[in-house]
Amino acid sequence: xxxxxxxxxxxxxxxxxxxxxxxxxxxxxxxxxxxxxxxxxxxxxxxxxxxxxxxxxxxxxxxxxxxxxxxxxxxxxxxxxxxxxxxxxxxxxxxxxxxxxxxxxxxxxxxxxxxxxxxxxxxxxxxxxxxxxxxxxxxxxxxxxxxxxx
Amino acid sequence: xxxxxxxxxxxxxxxxxxxxxxxxxxxxxxxxxxxxxxxxxxxxxxxxxxxxxxxxxxxxxxxxxxxxxxxxxxxxxxxxxxxxxxxxxxxxxxxxxxxxxxxxxxxxxxxxxxxxxxxxxxxxxxxxxxxxxxxxxxxxxxxxxxxxxxxxxxxxxxxxxxxxxxxxxxxxxxxxxxxxxxxxxxxxxxxxxxxxxxxxxxxxxxxxxxxxxxxxxxxxxxxxxxxxxxxxxxxxxxxxxxxxxxxxxxxxxxxxxxxxxxxxxxxxxxxxxxxxxxxxxxxxxxxxxxxxxxxxxxxxxxxxxxxxxxxxxxxxxxxxxxxxxxxxxxxxxxxxxxxxxxxxxxxxxxxxxxxxxxxxxxxxxxxxxxxxxxxxxxxxxxxxxxxxxxxxxxxxxxxxxxxxxxxxxxxxxxxxxxxxxxxxxxxxxxxxxxxxxxxxxxxxxxxxxxxxxxxxxxxxxxxxxxxxxxxxxxxxxxxxxxxxxxxxxxxxxxxxxxxxxxxxxxxxxxxxxxxxxxxxxxxxxxxxxxxxxxxxxxxxxxxxxxxxxxxxxxxxxxxxxxxxxxxxxxxxxxxxxxxxxxxxxxxxxxxxxxxxxxxxxxxxxxxxxxxxxxxxxxxxxxxxxxxxxxxxxxxxxxxxxxxxxxxxxxxxxxxxxxxxxxxxxxxxxxxxxxxxxxxxxxxxxxxxxxxxxxxxxxxxxx
Numbered sequence: 119x120x121x122x123x124x125x126x127x128x129x130x131x132x133x134x135x136x137x138x139x140x141x142x143x144x145x146x147x148x149x150x151x152x153x154x155x156x157x158x159x160x161x162x163x164x165x166x167x168x169x170x171x172x173x174x175x176x177x178x179x180x181x182x183x184x185x186x187x188x189x190x191x192x193x194x195x196x197x198x199x200x201x202x203x204x205x206x207x208x209x210x211x212x213x214x215x216x217x218x219x220x221x222x223x224x225x226x227x228x229x230x231x232x233x234x235x236x237x238x239x240x241x242x243x244x245x246x247x248x249x250x251x252x253x254x255x256x257x258x259x260x261x262x263x264x265x266x267x268x
Numbered sequence: 269x270x271x272x273x274x275x276x277x278x279x280x281x282x283x284x285x286x287x288x289x290x291x292x293x294x295x296x297x298x299x300x301x302x303x304x305x306x307x308x309x310x311x312x313x314x315x316x317x318x319x320x321x322x323x324x325x326x327x328x329x330x331x332x333x334x335x336x337x338x339x340x341x342x343x344x345x346x347x348x349x350x351x352x353x354x355x356x357x358x359x360x361x362x363x364x365x366x367x368x369x370x371x372x373x374x375x376x377x378x379x380x381x382x383x384x385x386x387x388x389x390x391x392x393x394x395x396x397x398x399x400x401x402x403x404x405x406x407x408x409x410x411x412x413x414x415x416x417x418x419x420x421x422x423x424x425x426x427x428x429x430x431x432x433x434x435x436x437x438x439x440x441x442x443x444x445x446x447x448x449x450x451x452x453x454x455x456x457x458x459x460x461x462x463x464x465x466x467x468x469x470x471x472x473x474x475x476x477x478x479x480x481x482x483x484x485x486x487x488x489x490x491x492x493x494x495x496x497x498x499x500x501x502x503x504x505x506x507x508x509x510x511x512x513x514x515x516x517x518x519x520x521x522x523x524x525x526x527x528x529x530x531x532x533x534x535x536x537x538x539x540x541x542x543x544x545x546x547x548x549x550x551x552x553x554x555x556x557x558x559x560x561x562x563x564x565x566x567x568x569x570x571x572x573x574x575x576x577x578x579x580x581x582x583x584x585x586x587x588x589x590x591x592x593x594x595x596x597x598x599x600x601x602x603x604x605x606x607x608x609x610x611x612x613x614x615x616x617x618x619x620x621x622x623x624x625x626x627x628x629x630x631x632x633x634x635x636x637x638x639x640x641x642x643x644x645x646x647x648x649x650x651x652x653x654x655x656x657x658x659x660x661x662x663x664x665x666x667x668x669x670x671x672x673x674x675x676x677x678x679x680x681x682x683x684x685x686x687x688x689x690x691x692x693x694x695x696x697x698x699x700x701x702x703x704x705x706x707x708x709x710x711x712x713x714x715x716x717x718x719x720x721x722x723x724x725x726x727x728x729x730x731x732x733x734x735x736x737x738x739x740x741x742x743x744x745x746x747x748x749x750x751x752x753x754x755x756x757x758x759x760x761x762x763x764x765x766x767x768x769x770x771x772x773x774x775x776x777x778x779x780x781x782x783x784x785x786x787x788x789x790x791x792x793x794x795x796x797x798x799x800x801x802x803x804x805x806x807x808x809x810x811x812x813x814x815x816x817x818x819x820x821x822x823x824x825x826x827x828x829x830x831x832x833x834x835x836x837x838x839x840x841x842x843x844x845x846x847x848x849x850x851x852x853x854x855x856x857x858x859x860x861x862x863x864x865x866x867x868x869x870x871x872x873x874x875x876x877x878x879x880x881x882x883x884x885x886x887x888x889x890x891x892x893x894x895x896x897x898x899x900x901x902x903x904x905x906x907x908x909x910x911x912x913x914x915x916x917x918x919x920x921x922x923x924x925x926x927x928x929x930x931x932x933x934x935x936x937x938x939x940x941x942x943x944x945x946x947x948x949x950x951x952x953x954x955x956x957x958x959x960x961x962x963x964x965x966x967x968x969x970x
Contacts, residue, residue, distance in 0.1 A: 156959040157851065158938070159896040160945050168938065168951060170959050173609055175936045175951045206940050261941065 125223035129245065131252055132199065132212040135187040138252045139212075140221070140245060145257045147200040147207070149215055152192060162263075169198070169209060176200065178209040179260070185240070206261045219252075221245040226254065274478040275375065278323050280594070281474050282368045285312050285319075289361055290664045293354060297667075300349035310339045315472060316364070318533040322478050325377040328367040334389040335360045341393055356388050358664070444495060448515070451494055452543060455517045461542060463522055467529065468511040468537035477506045479534055484514075486528055491518025510536075515543070597690060600651055607640070607647050608840065608934040612953050614640045615931060619955035644840060653693045655733045655742070656684035661697075662704060662731065669708045675715060676726040677708055683733035688740050692814055692834055696742070699807040703744040703830050704729065706804070711748030711828060721825065723747065739816075739858065740836060745829040751822040753779050777917070780820045784808040812966060815949075817916055843933045843952070845960065846911065847926035848893045849901040852960040854933055854952055855922070859965040861914045863927065865907045877970075880910065880921055887912060888970045889921045895968060896947065901925055913965050920969035931955075935962060 129140035130149070155167040155178050164183040168175050178198060182189060195214040200207065226243040240259045245252040292309045296302060317332035335357065341347045363382040370378035444452070452462050465487070473479055480503045487493055495515040498508045518525070522540040529538045614637055659681055670677040688696070712718075712727030719725070730745040753776060760766050760782040766774065786805040811818050815835045822828035835841070835858070842857040864882065871878050871889055878889040889910065893900060903925075910921040933952040938945065938961075949964035 154958050156951070156961065158942060158945065158948065158961065159898070160947060161942065165942070168942070168959050168961075170953045170957055173605075173612075173953065175938060175953075175959060177939060177941050208941060263941065 126220045127223075128218055129221055129252070129254060130199065130218055131216045132197070133214040133216060134182050134185070134212055135190055136213075137187070138216070138250060139181075140219075140252045140254045141199065141201060141257060142254075143218060145201050145203055147202050150198045150200060150209070152196050152198060152211075166211065171200065171207075171209070174207065176207050176209050178211060180211050182211075184260075201257055201261070203257045203261045208261050210260070219247060221247060221252070221254070274323065274475055275371070277475060278319055278478075279368060279372055282316060282319060282364075285316050286361055286365055286368065287660055288312050289316075290358075291660060293357055293361070294663050294667060296349060297351070297354045303343075306339070306343055310336070310343060311472070313339055314533075315474060318473075319475055320367075320377075321533060322475055322482055325367065325371065327381055328364060328377050331360060331363060331367075331382060331386060334386050338389050338392050347392060347395070353392060356385070356392065358668075359385050360389070444515070448495055452515070452517070456544065460517050460519060461521065463516050463518070463525065464513060464541045464543055465516060465525065465529070466511060466513045466537075466539040467535060468539075470534040470536045471510055473510065473534040476508070476510070477504050479532070480508075480512065482532055483529060483535070486532065487514065487516050487518075487525070490520050490525070490528075491516045595650075600647070600690075604647055604651070607644050610640050611644060611840065611932060611934060612955070616955040616957070648689070648840075651690045652687035653690050654684060655686050655688055655693065655696075655740075658693060658697045658700065659684050659731065659733070662700070665701065666704065666708060666729065669705060673708060675708065675712055677712055677729060678726045679704075679729050679731060681731045686733040686735055686740055688834065689836065692740075695810060695814055696832075696834070699810045699832070700731075700742065700744070702804070702807045703832075704731070707744055707746040707748065707828075707830075711746035711750075713749050717749075735836070736833075737858075740834045742832040742834070743829055744832075745827065747827040750824045750826055750828050751780065751783070751820070752824070753822075756780070756782055776822075780822065783820070784818070817966070819916055840932060840934050843931055843962065844911065845928035845931055845954075846909075846922075846924040847928055848896070848898045848924055851896075851898055852928065852954065852958075853892070853896075853924075854931070854960050854962045855911060855913065855965065856949075856962070857930060859913045859915070861912045861919060864910050864912060864921075866910055867906070868908060871908075882912065882919070882921075885919065887919045887921045889923055890968060890970065892922045892924060892963070892968065913969055915966055915969040918969070922963075922968070933960075933962070 128143040130143050130146050131138055131140050133139070150171070153169055155169055157167040158165065158177070161167075164180050166178045166180050168177050170176075181187075190213055193213070197212055197215045198209040199212055199215065200209045202208075225246050227246060228243055240256055242254040242256045245254050289309060289312050292305050292312070296305050296309060299305065313332055313336050317329050317336060320326075320328040320332060338347070338353075338357070342349065342353075347353070363380075363385055366380065367377045370376065370380075455462050467480075467483055469476060469479055484493065484500075493514050493516050496503065497513045502508060503512060516525075522542060526538055526540055529535055617633055617636070662681070663679055666677055666679045707729050708727075712729070713721070713723070715725060718727065728747045730743065732741075732743040732745070734741055756779050757766075757771050757774065760779070761768055761771055765782055765785060784804045784807075808818050811832055811834070816833050819831045819833075820828060821831065843854040844857055844860055844863075845852055845854055847853075866880060870880050872880070874886070878891075879886050880889055881887070892898075905925070909924050909927060911924055911927075912919055912921050914920075931954075935950045936952060937943075938948060938951055942948075946967045947964055948961045950962045951959050952962055954960050
């Protein structure tokens with residue numbers, strides 16, 4: 119493939135409230151259909167609970183709630199993307215998974231100016247592919263939350 | 269061959285040996301005349317020296333060597349056992365332990381040489397040198413006697429010698445292939461010596477393949493090994509008894525090999541025969557040939573007495589080593605996880621309702637259940653370790669403490685064979701050390717005080733372990749002064765934990781609870797051992813993370829008792845599943861006292877706390893649903909279900925909507941991300957594949 123040159127990363131592109139986001143495919147373990155989530159008390163509202171992922175207990179985060187985006191209904195297309203950073207495994211709920219694309223380093227623009235509050239620090243940059251703008255998320259920051267019962 | 273693969277064995281074995289030495293030394297101090305114990309110490313020290321030497325830890329070998337000299341003198345009655353000497357030997361052990369720890373962390377023995385200890389050992393020996401001649405006389409005498417006994421024993425066994433030879437040197441019976449023949453013939457043609465060397469290792473040798481490695485190395489320095497029986501690979505894997513045979517081509521003569529090989533410790537015998545070209549043709553006949561240059565050199569230390577003792581020892585340990593396998597704990601965890609999965613599936617199968625159940629189906633399920641239960645038990649058993657491994661370092665520790673504090677303390681231990689899960693064993697040591705020190709320091713009174721109140725001089729500390737249902741109980745009991753409750757209360761008021769008025773109404777339990785608060789110490793003087801305010805709170809936290817609890821019983825003037833309750837296993841438990849609105853939660857069955865139904869009007873208010881009366885005991889009611897932010901259900905129940913749980917001795921009533929039933933559940937962690945949630949102890953996967961959370965009774969109950 120012509121695009122597959124150095125400095126190119128593959129991203130999983132998904133939709134949150136009609137906007138496109140991307141996650142580095144290296145950090146994505148699997149993509150699951152919605153399964154029942156068990157609520158865990160005393161957690162922030164964006165932690166939806168835990169699921170049984172083939173014997174492992176995996177916490178699930180709602181990214182729309184985390185970023186303060188408009189809420190959408192669960193549909194047939196709703197997915198849970200299981201990401202793994204170092205030894206932390208976590209699932210994130212997304213409206214739809216679209217595709218896997220290659221994004222060249224030069225296509226990524228810094229986003230310190232244009233991101234929404236609460237989203238900014240979780241963003242690596244904005245990937246411009248043709249006329250689309252894909253917000254690329256920083257997984258390290260996403261999983262780096264400490265949930266303590268206050 | 270690579271040494272690193274032996275490092276782990278070396279570490280494990282050294283630790284075991286050091287532990288054994290500690291115990292034997294304690295016994296020796298008590299019975300200085302006990303010859304078998306002394307021999308045992310000598311034997312273990314010798315093995316340690318050999319192992320250290322094998323691994324190339326020369327400083328460690330030197331220290332053990334010097335220690336061995338002292339032990340040797342002890343055994344020959346040249347010096348007498350006294351407290352100072354035992355102290356010195358204990359310091360040796362500590363130094364050796366430091367070496368081993370250094371090896372654990374860095375892979376080398378470090379630079380410390382413990383010259384002071386070595387000097388101390390030398391000094392002990394030199395004291396005797398004044399009577400040098402006497403000593404050497406005595407040594408000569410012992411040498412003599414050992415020689416005579418040797419001869420006697422050889423005479424005794426002479427009849428069977430022939431047979432034994434055939435059996436013993438099985439490895440010397442091998443055929444060489446054409447290539448090897450050619451090689452040997454060529455070597456002989458150019459005047460090189462070809463030897464067949466049978467090496468017999470000491471039966472007590474623990475690192476056989478490492479030893480063999482050293483022997484191979486020595487041989488290869490001066491020649492070339494062209495054949496080995498068993499094969500080198502098998503020797504590396506320890507797939508040989510205590511002997512092996514090699515064929516070596518070298519310029520050197522048999523005697524120099526003999527000398528060099530015998531110098532390697534734990535080599536019992538080296539039999540070297542020279543091969544000539546005609547023999548090579550018929551290797552089988554070699555054995556019967558007369559050219560065997562057989563020289564048996566017994567290691568000088570092997571006086572018959574020790575040998576006999578060794579035989580007994582090795583036959584004992586042989587049985588053990590033959591039947592045990594060291595397994596990485598991670599592998600066991602994997603096995604454990606798989607068994608857990610199986611249990612989940614079993615529960616799931618039992619729960620299936622849609623399919624048509626018939627007799628056959630039920631039988632299969634029952635059988636399946638039996639097998640999984642046995643499998644689970646078996647895996648659990650593999651993970652179980654006797655608590656002895658933790659207990660056995662305490663006698664030594666208390667000896668040091670009592671000397672330090674100038675108190676006479678006797679430690680009585682029982683139930684060392686009680687078994688606990690490996691994960692618990694690893695964690696339980698420190699809390700117990702804390703409690704024992706506590707008893708020795710705070711509990712047992714000083715000698716003067718004990719005499720004053722008419723107690724025997726020696727304070728008693730009892731360390732007990734026993735199994736109680738699904739729990740293991742460990743008790744640390746002393747016959748000291750007991751906990752001074754007034755002093756604790758005063759301190760608690762001073763520290764602001766409680767105000768003066770409220771303090772009057774505190775029960776004994778409440779007061780004792782203060783002891784477990786962080787930075788709370790009643791010791792007025794800070795000693796090496798305790799009084800720094802770190803201690804009991806750490807003990808409590810540790811025990812609680814292990815899923816256990818600590819209770820205290822104390823009586824002024826009579827002593828106190830710390831009781832630790834630990835779950836037998838941390839992985840699979842019996843639990844009661846309850847429903848709150850639509851959510852399902854699991855409660856560990858061992859925390860549940862009983863389940864009662866009450867009417868809503870039975871709940872009374874006392875100081876804003878809801879309570880019920882249960883057979884005249886006040887039991888606080890906790891609305892679990894509210895505590896867990898479960899949306900309240902619309903249904904009004906005429907009868908409320910209360911699960912009465914116990915936290916220590918205290919009862920609490922958890923209000924739930926529904927009981928689902930008792931299940932065997934597999935505890936899974938919520939993971940790093942959600943580890944901070946105190947009310948939840950973990951999660952489990954239910955038969956339908958959904959997740960249920962396990963409630964942490966300790967943090968929910970009042």
